[in-house]
Amino acid sequence: MILAAVDAGGTRTRASIVQDTLECRGIGLAGRGNPISGGGPEAAFGEVASAIGRAAADAGVALAEIEAVTLASAGGTAFEAGFLTDAFAAVGIRAPFSKRGDLAALFCSGTHETDGYSLVAGTGATAVRMVDSAEAQTIDGLGWLLGDTGSGFWIGHRVARAVAAALDGRISTSMVEPALEVMGIAPDLALRTGRPIANHELVRVVYTQSPFALAALAPVAFLDDGDPVSAAIVDEAARGLAQAVIDVHADDVTGPLVVGGGVMAGQRRLLEGIVAVLRSSGLDLPVIRATDGLVGASVLALRGAGVTVDAEAFETVRATTATQLARQTGL
Amino acid sequence: MILAAVDAGGTRTRASIVQDTLECRGIGLAGRGNPISGGGPEAAFGEVASAIGRAAADAGVALAEIEAVTLASAGGTAFEAGFLTDAFAAVGIRAPFSKRGDLAALFCSGTHETDGYSLVAGTGATAVRMVDSAEAQTIDGLGWLLGDTGSGFWIGHRVARAVAAALDGRISTSMVEPALEVMGIAPDLALRTGRPIANHELVRVVYTQSPFALAALAPVAFLDDGDPVSAAIVDEAARGLAQAVIDVHADDVTGPLVVGGGVMAGQRRLLEGIVAVLRSSGLDLPVIRATDGLVGASVLALRGAGVTVDAEAFETVRATTATQLARQTGL
Incomplete structure (x- = not known):
């Protein structure tokens, strides 16, 4: 049985052709496959179709041979089912498809547990409790205005506010210079109407661009362990993210905690902070890092096709996917 | 000598014709006179010109008789000087004009002190230190993304986040029902994808409208003194606003603290909180409330014309302005 599994994200889309023998036979890469982050469903689906097409070509199978498609995307609700039926048919894929959430795929990328x-x-922040390979409860993921506590936007926004306050002499932080560099602003501290020119420029740049662009400042919070202002931002982000796990926790679900996302990937201190808060709240979950949801989408595709994915099977899917991915990306 | 004084704000513009005898002779009311809050300089200046025209008609003086114009607006930088010269001339006002900041005008609306x-x-939040009737230093006023801590947007944003968390069962607060009512959302707690329908609706409404619309939720934070979640928001707003005063304070400037703005106007608890924080920081400033900057713009106009405005003179300006305003508005 030949299955297609897709992890459609806000910056990139990855597809895998996986067989019920648990082997990943081919990988296809494409761009932004999330219609919510801009561009609309047609453009996003175009990337999904490209990724599947490239994976199929890589595996040496025809699109008509694909017997089921599993599409993991933000919240699992990124595409409407009616739209997908037509869109898949239009590119020659008539197999049944199932929509899954990105956090379910992430979870299944990290563990064979269900x-x-x-x-x-x-860019955002969300926690889910998984039961039987599906989301039993979702916490946060409410976007930049209503939630996403501890996300890249949330951290970058606090960096920007701290830098603006520091430029006005209200606080002191080592983040000023690196933040201005990220924003492309010269560190000109000469005063104009009682405020450094660099702060006038910061105001101009921040209100000219999209609020989301503040997420680019998130890495600045992790540059200097000894800066109390950035340490407080990282601590509060860790507490917020840990609280999401605490709030989604149920005593009868003991399985592991799989973590992922761009902020989590690069920043050891954030994960250490989260684990410390969880332990102090009595939650001592095994923590697994996952890069993305591609392996998980394949696991979900296999389980959807009736294949049992135990620890050994999981390792086969993971290893063959990693091999194909390494061959494709040269990494 | 006949002077025109204008308080051009983000929601309304008020003009006064004041004589060097300290008497307010007429008042003119118009709409949004701040080009920053939308509509551009031409539309905003149209409101300024309307307010002056109505004030002159009310006072029975011709525009050509006006010998100087004092225009107070956000930051004092709302209009460019070159634009104003042409725009005033185009409506028949050839008198010299001076641009002043809204916080300077607010200060001079509350006291004869300089x-x-x-x-x-x-909608925003700013603190200034006044020396010789001018802003010696400005703190915050950096807008909704970079600052404005304790402003209507800042408070309303926190109300929205708390309500979203409460709808997901993460916290408990009495703000849920009134906030949903303000947003026009039915309190439907039935679950869809593990989240109450009211929360899905909140997400939809918040991300459809302008972020500024969240300021409409600020009053919800003040409804229930006994709700710890809203009390924490009000406390943090009070601490943030007090900190702006602390940061702008200089030991050699002992004068009063004049407070104003829409959030300050309606909410006794906020000002009490600010005063408590200031006292605990050793700042025991006399606090004066001011409704807007109209009296202060007149005081600045008079001082600009070389008139000394002492306590007695201030009271004459204040009382005659209040009388004319009451006659105009029926309040």
């Missing part, structure tokens, strides 16, 4: 938790901190 | 502090909490 119960547990996943936590993502990327 | 040194002290003013603090505004409206």
